[in-house]
Amino acid sequence: MKVLVIGSGGREHAIAWKISQNSDVEKIYCAPGNGGTFFENKCHNINLTRIDDLLNFARKENIDLTVVGPEAPLVEGIVDVFKKEGLRIFGPSKRAAQLEGSKIFSKNFMKKYNVKTAAYEVFEEEASAVEYLKECEYPIVIKADGLAAGKGVAICNSFEEAQGVISDFMIQDIFKGAGKRIVIEEYLDGVEASILSVTDGKTIIPFISAKDHKTIFEGNQGPNTGGMGVIAPNPYCTEEVYKDFQENIMIPTLKGIQEEKMDFTGIIFFGIMITKKGVYLLEYNVRMGDPETEALLPLMKSDLTQIIINACDNRLNEIQIEWFQGYSCCVIASSKGYPGKYKTGFEITGIEKTKGKVFIAGAAAESNRLTTSGGRVLAVTYVAEELNDAVKGAYEDLNNINFEGIYYRKDIGRL
Structure with missing residues (x-):
């Protein structure tokens, strides 16, 4: 092949x-x-x-x-x-990909098919959005409608902060058109989880859960990034949570895909919030998450190629996905300054000393060596029977890797 x-x-x-x-x-x-x-x-x-x-x-x-x-x-x-x-x-398909490509499309889809999600309103003009903010309870969540590289969601704790975000999205147009329309959403208090799943449009199979760490600084502080680290499975995803997720989010989503006659063969990534009132859907992604993929695939016992082929051939019902016992911890090493401005072109050393798996993100091969070329440079993933050992192994590996300006969070899996 x-x-x-x-x-x-x-x-x-x-x-x-x-x-x-x-x-x-x-x-x-x-x-x-x-x-x-x-x-x-x-x-x-x-x-x-x-x-x-x-x-x-x-x-x-x-x-x-x-x-x-x-x-x-x-x-x-x-x-x-x-x-x-x-x-x-x-x-x-392009139509089905709107579940990620448009927050407005996806929220309306959730509402239509009774997928449990936060209350929301849609706005296409700054003035009406700002007026609505005056009546809101804070914190509030503001989402850019279109694709924004994982950075189009802001949690605002005050009217002034929310007004500034709306100006950035709709007037300053920091996302090049993706924030011209926005969703203002009820803030849900709880623990986030990522559940990837695979579907052929008839059958849907959830993967094991993961816990992403979005912000740049320890303690979940600072601006959002594309993700600074993941542990899997997510310790907060109990059997009760999985059951709630499947009944109120996953199954209604599949029903909606079928009723809308969407051509959907691929990955549905469910970003969920586990609250005291149950499990809510935050957003859909229509592809594997990053860095969730780097944490999950080393735990996958089954053959990914065969899973994909079965999905493409509408035979997903014929397989079961098996997972290794244990945990994985994936920590992202980024360039100094990310998610803002950063310099590139620095040689990466020490990968050959690691015991886990290193996945390269923002680095290029030059004369048989690796040099930094992006904000998120690499992901170190370590698998062990116990979570603490997976975390320890990932950080021991990171201590062997070096490039000028290397930065990574020190609390992945330790929060």
Whole structure:
């Protein structure tokens, strides 16, 4: 088999690494890939990002399976384009991808199909949004409608703070159009959890849970990032929580997908909040999370390639997903200054001394060495029978890795 993995982050490195373990897979083309996939077994980077170029490559090389990592190409409709040409691709259609691509679309979908979620209002004009803020109880949550690289959600503790966020989103347009329309949402107090699942539109199978750490600083302080670390399974996801999630969120979501006749073969990522009043859905993502993927795939006992093929062939009901016993801890090492301005081009050393798995995100291969090229540089994942041992192992590995300006949170899995 020849597989095409689209994307360039740590998530895509983890996907390619897991797919490479299937003995039938001969080559994995990573488009565009990164320094990690450059050195990974069976992987070959190709410098392609445009949908037309990817389509032409898949046809020319007789690619057997394409796996889409990031959300942007899904929202742009890459799945529709590939399927029209008879190519096997893992991901939702353009219409189904609106569940992530538009917060307004997804909240209206939740409401229509009785998916348990926070109360909300939609605004397209700054003036009416600011007026609404005067009547709100604080804290309040403001979400950009469109894609904002995981940074389009703000929790505001006062009217003044909320007014500033609305100005940033709608007037200053910091998300290049994604914040021109917004959702103002009830704040839910509780513990967040990530539950990825796979579906072929008929069957849906949830993965084990994960706990992301979004903010840049320890103690969940500072601005949001794309994610600074993950532990899995999430200790707060009890059997009771899973049952509540399945009954009030997962099953109604699948029903909605079916009733709306959405073409959805791929991953549904449920971002949930565990509260004293039960489990609520915060948001959908329509692809694997990052860095959740880097924490979950090392715990997956089953063959990811076979899971994906079964989903693409509408035979997901024929398999069960098995997991290794134990825990994983994934810690992100970032460039100094991230999520703001940062410098790149620094050599990364010490990866060969680690005992866990290092997934590369923002680093490039240059003359047989790795140099930093992004904000989130790499993810260190360590698996152990006990959570404390997984956390300890991840941080011991990180102590061996170095590049100028390296930064990572010291409290992942310790909160």
